[in-house]
Amino acid sequence: MKFVLLWSDALFFLLIAAMIAGGVWASRQPHLRASWRKVGQSRVAIGSAAVLAVFFAIAFVDSLHYRPQLPATPQGEVRYSTEVLSALDALLLPLRTQTEKTYSAPLATHLFAKETLDDAGRDFPPLRYPGTHLFGTDKVGQDVLYLTLKSIRTALLIGTLTTLIMLPAAIGLGLLAGYVGGWVDDVIQYLYTTLNSIPGVLLIAASVLMMQVVIDTHPEWFATSAERADARLLALCAILGITSWTGLCRLLRGETLKLRELEYVQAARALGVSSALILWRHILPNVMHIVMIAMVMDFSGLVLAEAVLSYVGIGVDPNTISFGTMINTARMELAREPMVWWSLAAAFIFMFVLVLAANLFADALRDAFDPRASR
């Protein structure tokens, strides 16, 4: 067995490490600890945090990649499979390997469509593993539950990495435009107005196609197909991030314009506090609620955007399992007669739970950390 560290894995681990470090730091600050205690007292917060933790744990296990060792050759040479698996695949071995021939409904004992059987004419053939597929199987007989669990990592990566790429630009430029004003404001406004006026999908499509050409012309960069798919996922995050900062930036600019005239900012200026420090101490904490709301809204938006882009054929690599690709195939399945609904239903349930939990948790955080709301 040989470990493989994909770029996205590294970034994801970094993100989790940063979250843990931030948590440890916050727990050392007495006034922040009081706020966290308030989060702990809210049942909604704890419930949604638990759900989020499960999602992150699944994504974490799914990020531990390796290449299994192949049976030794007669020469005793150690070789590894070109297929990159994750710890989640190992844990879900039965789900991954127990495949059927084609569609079967959730917890069915027989296939979904009649087939000509050897002995008794046309009938529903029995499943190889009857009653084990909680969400049924897809066209090629793969377990839908396995697909949804694998999609979680993709969704979280797109949601979090894109937001991380977008945030510094949105916050930095938004605050700068609002606080400094003048020609800086003009340049930043010009930039985001221009970006906004190009249809989003068109811009993303152009960028993704360019990126695809680069990847396709340099096959030597990637040892395995997993690495290639991973590079494509990261590039997609970057492109989405670069094109989606404008909305938040505009919101923050407006809010900063308002805050700049408030008396506590004026008082700080009169005390001779530097502009950078004013932005950091006075403006940023007072726009964080907007950032938080925008982050959660964007998170769900981005998970959905991935689905739309995959539908147009410019989303993640076709080999990558994601909610987008699942919804994309569900389009054909819904048009069938009788309808195959469980792929879509499974993707829907998981996405819904993820986005709802993120929203509720962000709400609880905002309430706990707003000093005005505390009683």
Next chain:
Amino acid sequence: MSLLSVRDLSVSIGALRPVDGVSFELERGETLALLGESGCGKSMTALALMRLLPAGGRIAQGTIHFADEDLCRLTEAQMRHVRGGKLGMIFQEPATSLNPVMTVGEQIAEALRFHTGDTRRVVELLAAVGIPDPERRAREYPFQMSGGMKQRAMIAMALAGAPELLIADEPTTALDVTIQAQVLDLLDGLRRERGMAMLLITHDLGVVARMADHIGLMYAGHLVEMAPRAAFFAAPGHPYARRLFEALPEMAQEKRRLATIPGSVPPLGTTFTGCRFADRCSEVLPVCHRELPPWREHGPAHQVRCHLEVRVEQIVRKVGAGETASVGVPAPPPALLTVRELKVHFPIRRGILQRAVGYVRAVDGVDLTLPAGRTLALVGESGCGKTTVGKAILGLQAPTAGEIHWQAEKLQGLAPERMQMVFQDPFGSLNPRMRICEIVAEGRPSVDVARILEQVGLSASMADRYPHEFSGGQRQRIAIARVLAVAPQVLICDEPTSALDVSVQAQILNLLAELQQTLGLSYLFITHNIGVVNHLAHEVAVMYLGRIVERGTVAEVLRAPRHPYTQALLAAVPRIDGRRMDVKVAGDPPSPSNPPAGCHFHPRCPRAEARCREAYPPVVSVSATQSACCFFAK
């Protein structure tokens, strides 16, 4: 039978009781003033009468009889005819009470259509409230009108249904004194003309003295004193009323400490057992904490809710009571800060190329001198540029022209170690996400926060809390602590008490006087409150439309004003002795982007002559210290 008879009215919002057992009567043609500080339940009483309580609020008990009809029993549909038809209401903020996308005429017509079906009376109503050229004004939008004009339009709307009772909730609090005087005159005239009753809600003793026939003093949801005006001002019965009078800066003898009421109005939701004022009362008896005081006859038609038996004859209103720590008036020391020909012009930009087509002359040639350890008051109405002067001196606003000297040194930009500013709004001047220790240490991180907090009368244990936990007065103390941390010599105070209640205002004014004595601070005190000027300042400069029109010592300017504007300004201030001066000023202040030619005040001046329209009057010295920009100053 009285027109309005309120019995035992209580309002509850969830578990809170903002109004608790209030009873009063109001006759036709009379004015009853409900007086009290913020949070005493006066506005909530008015909203209960209109049955317009905020979400979650309801009338918990009591009856409201209006012309023999029980308002509490009416259906919502019947109530709609009562609102506006029998009870009219005017709100505090004219700017937000009018719909900005409808013309004023349409909005009045809407009220007319509902109550009378006759929409032709719009112009007649606008004329009745004294709006000049009503045909044209009816077609204008609210943004084209000044604040006073908007409040007049609001009054016209309230009059549309020909109400028998007009409820005015702080009708002039958002207006300047000269405009306030006009609106109060208008309301009084309309009441007399139409025989309406009026319920006036206010915190301003001056307005009460000017308008009311009867007075109901409220404290923490209770009525604590009911009296005819003359009796109330001659011999207030409740200790709270007496303390309110003593806390007024205009009542105090000059330069003495003001009497203060410790603490602030208890928050809603406090549970009381005895008298609600007991904790702040200086004449508290043991029984006050145990039993709710009963109503006692104090004089003819004069009732007080207090255990303490005080006869009218025993009350000699102690004007300016309190400790007599005199500040003293030494001879003026040499100037610390000198401002010469200060100008701040804001360009008005139009068109694609954003070219300046004109300038708003917010400050247009101001000279000031501030000696060490003294207080200079800069007085004027809103929009006259006084705040801009403060910001320009401080360096927050780059001046267009002029020089600022610190002794002999020319200042450019900020000088945080020398000058600091205390702002008006105690809620906007502290960052809600910073703790008190961080706020105080902002200018100088090494400062001893505990010592500074004690210096401004707060306890050091408050350092770890957030601003929202403090009342307005405490927040203003924190703001003062923040600037004291850098040990400046000059404080520019921009209306530091105008957002505070009278009793809290006295606390802050005393603190400022004390700091001046101990630290030798100089204050540039920007205000529109003449009472505060009288109490705190040594010199006064009166500003009108970007220029100083009169200056001198407090005694000179306030007792013997020479400029007609100063005279009008002083006459417009409602006085609590009810005396009125006959200098009236008409109209609104003109726009600083297009000031009138000649003397800026001539369009509103009763004495204007041809030469006033032609040239700006020169500075005329009246005495060694007093001067005015007027041809008639001599």
